[in-house]
Every structure is written in C-alpha cells, then in structure tokens.
Amino acid sequence: MTDYFAAPGRFFRGNLHTHSTLSDGALAPEEVCRRYRDEGYDFLSLTDHLLGQYGYPLADTRPFRTPDFTTIIGAEVHAGAQDNGELWHLVANGLPFDFEPPESPTFFAKDSKESAQSLAARAVAAGAYVSIAHPQWSGLTQRDAESIQVAHAVETYNHGCANGADRPDGFHALEQLLEQGRRLDLIATDDAHFTEPDHFGGWVMVKAQENDPDALLDSLKxxxxxxxxGPELRNIVVTDAEVVVESSAVVSVVVQGHGNKVKAQHGLSMTRAQVPLAKFAASPYIRVTVIDAAGRRAWSNPIWLDD
Known part of the structure; x- marks a missing residue:
C-alpha cells in the first residue's frame, strides 16, 4: 500500500507554480495569495521568475499567511540553454531567502557561469523541492530531461500551458525517465499569471500532519x-494480484506501467476498482490515473513494485 493514504494527518490542497507582478504576472503577491486562499486552497508557492530583468525576486509571502492558509517560499529558476536554445525553466519550492540567484538576465538563454544541472543541484542542496517545468511547452528533449539528475519531480500537467499554448503535459518525459529507473514523482500545477484562464485548474494534494511549510515540503520530498x-484519490492498495483504487466518482481507472503496459476499467460513478496486475509482472512500477465524467483527471505518483 502507498503508505501516505493510511499515515496520520490529512490532505492539503496547494499550487506549486504561480506568478505575480514581481515578474510577469498580472496581480500583486497579496492578491494572488488572497485568490488562492478564497478559492479554498490550503497553501501556495509563489514562484516568480528569478531573472535579472525583474531584480531576481524571491517573493516574501509570509505576511499573507493565515491560521488556515500558508505559503512556501519559492521561485522559477533559470540558467543555461536547452538543446533547442531556449532558456531552462525549473521550479524550486522551499528556497531560503539567502539563495544566490543564477546569472540569468532575461528570458533569452546566454552563456553563463552556471548550468541548469548545477542550478538544480544547488537548489536541492539548499532544501528546495525541484521540478522540471512544462517539458512540452519548453520543447524539452529527452537528453535535456536526462541531464537533470537531482530533480524530485516532472511537471506533468500545467494548466496555463494547457489553455495558453495547448501544450499541457510532461508525461512522455516522465515515462522515459521512469524507464531508466529514475524515481521521480509528478506534479500538476497552474503556472498562473492571471492573464488568461490559467488558474485553479491543476494542483497537488499533500498528506501532512499540519499545514506548515516545512511539513508540506517533507511530504512532497x-x-x-x-x-x-478535480477527482479525489482516496486509497491505493497493491497486492500480488491486483491494485485496488478508491476514489471519488469516476468513469475510468487506468493503471500504467513499463512500455505499453496499460490496463483500464470503465463504468459509471465508480468509487472502487480492482485492476489485475498480471500484465505488469515485468514492470518495475505502476501509476494510476482516474478520470471523471467531465474528463478531469487525478494522478498517483509512480508506485515501485519492489518496495
């Protein structure tokens, strides 16, 4: 069983990728936090672009915390060029305020003293939770993805990229890394700028004992x-023969694994599904997707079957 479903605590809803007027967003930090809080989110990480053209901002959102809403200090960090010549984008949640910004003056990639690989490693060493941002939107190559050795996750759904560019996901990049044995998780985010319908569309549900930045970061890691x-995952139990998935009402439960190994169940208002694992005998991992009647999805992190 994935331990966190049975672990003490509760699930907290949060967005890990958001922007404000400190970089290229439309709303002031306080207003961004207010909107997420009033929308029912438990936490937010305001991740403005850590670029010279904005003065390398690391947003201090601590004044906007309330007894029921907290914030994680973070930034979208940049250094070096991808294979296609575009600037690297990484999301770092949990950065300390004394984090030394990379030499990245603008959104245009330039030769710099630091590579994206070095920047990711430095952010992780500083205590941050690091994700590879919007692979499809960025045009990330597989060689690019493989080069980031220390990331915690791949951003596999980005609501802003879905609505603003029709390039929403990073599942192919994630799957290729999983095939290599890389134990990465996946996150859904908004990447909200509030300049289009890019908000309140993708989030993480984090199991923790309290809605505290350190506790949330520990659970993320x-x-x-x-x-x-939109849908809720309520339990996932893996036995030798099957995976049992409990959720809010959905019409499809899909189990994915190595290569083309997939098994799905479909029905009306399903809240429990038992999916045989025989097809996954040679797969080192599985992950679960549930889809509701409106086409909205929820995704588990990869479950490694040798654990």
Missing part, C-alpha cells in the same frame, strides 16, 4: 501526495 484537476 517523500512523495506523500497526488495530483489532480
């Missing part, structure tokens, strides 16, 4: 969360 556009 432990993989104790799932990602969603």
């Amino acid at each position: 432990a993989g104790a969360f799932y990602s969603s556009q």
Whole structure:
C-alpha cells in the first residue's frame, strides 16, 4: 500500500507554480495569495521568475499567511540553454531567502557561469523541492530531461500551458525517465499569471500532519501526495494480484506501467476498482490515473513494485 493514504494527518490542497507582478504576472503577491486562499486552497508557492530583468525576486509571502492558509517560499529558476536554445525553466519550492540567484538576465538563454544541472543541484542542496517545468511547452528533449539528475519531480500537467499554448503535459518525459529507473514523482500545477484562464485548474494534494511549510515540503520530498484537476484519490492498495483504487466518482481507472503496459476499467460513478496486475509482472512500477465524467483527471505518483 502507498503508505501516505493510511499515515496520520490529512490532505492539503496547494499550487506549486504561480506568478505575480514581481515578474510577469498580472496581480500583486497579496492578491494572488488572497485568490488562492478564497478559492479554498490550503497553501501556495509563489514562484516568480528569478531573472535579472525583474531584480531576481524571491517573493516574501509570509505576511499573507493565515491560521488556515500558508505559503512556501519559492521561485522559477533559470540558467543555461536547452538543446533547442531556449532558456531552462525549473521550479524550486522551499528556497531560503539567502539563495544566490543564477546569472540569468532575461528570458533569452546566454552563456553563463552556471548550468541548469548545477542550478538544480544547488537548489536541492539548499532544501528546495525541484521540478522540471512544462517539458512540452519548453520543447524539452529527452537528453535535456536526462541531464537533470537531482530533480524530485516532472511537471506533468500545467494548466496555463494547457489553455495558453495547448501544450499541457510532461508525461512522455516522465515515462522515459521512469524507464531508466529514475524515481521521480509528478506534479500538476497552474503556472498562473492571471492573464488568461490559467488558474485553479491543476494542483497537488499533500498528506501532512499540519499545514506548515516545512511539513508540506517533507511530504512532497517523500512523495506523500497526488495530483489532480478535480477527482479525489482516496486509497491505493497493491497486492500480488491486483491494485485496488478508491476514489471519488469516476468513469475510468487506468493503471500504467513499463512500455505499453496499460490496463483500464470503465463504468459509471465508480468509487472502487480492482485492476489485475498480471500484465505488469515485468514492470518495475505502476501509476494510476482516474478520470471523471467531465474528463478531469487525478494522478498517483509512480508506485515501485519492489518496495
């Protein structure tokens, strides 16, 4: 069983990728936090672009915390060029305020003293939870993805990229890394700028004992969360013969594994599904997707079957 479903605590809803007027967003930090809080989110990480053209901002959102809403200090960080010549984008949640910004003056990639690989490693060493941002939107190559050795997750659904560019996901990049044995998780985010319908569409549900930045970061790093556009995952139990999935009402439960290994069940208002695992005998991992009647999805993190 994925331990976090039975672990003490509760699920907290949060967005890990958001922007404000400190970089290229339309709303002030306080207003961004207010909107997420009033929308029912438990936490937010405001991740403005850590670029010279904006003065390398690391947003201090601590004044906007309330007894029921907290914030994780973070930024979208940039250094070096991808294979296609575009600037690297990484999301770092949990950065300390004394984090030394990379030499990245603008959104245009330039030769710099630091590579994206070095920047990711430095952010992780500083305590951050690091994700590879919007692979499809960025035009990320597989060689690019493989080069980031220390990331915790791949951003596999980005609501802003879905609505603003029709390039929403990073599942192919994630799957290729999983095939290599890389134990990465996946996150859904908004990447909200509030300049188009790019908000309140993708989030993480983090299991923690309290809605505290450190506790949330610990749970993120432990993989104790799932990602969603709406449906709830309520339990996943893996036995030798099957995976049992409990959720809010959905019409499809899909189990994915190595290569083309997939098994699905379909029905009306399903809240429990038992999917045989015989097809996954040679797969080192599985992950679960549930889809509701409106087409909205929730995704588990990869479950490694040798654990």
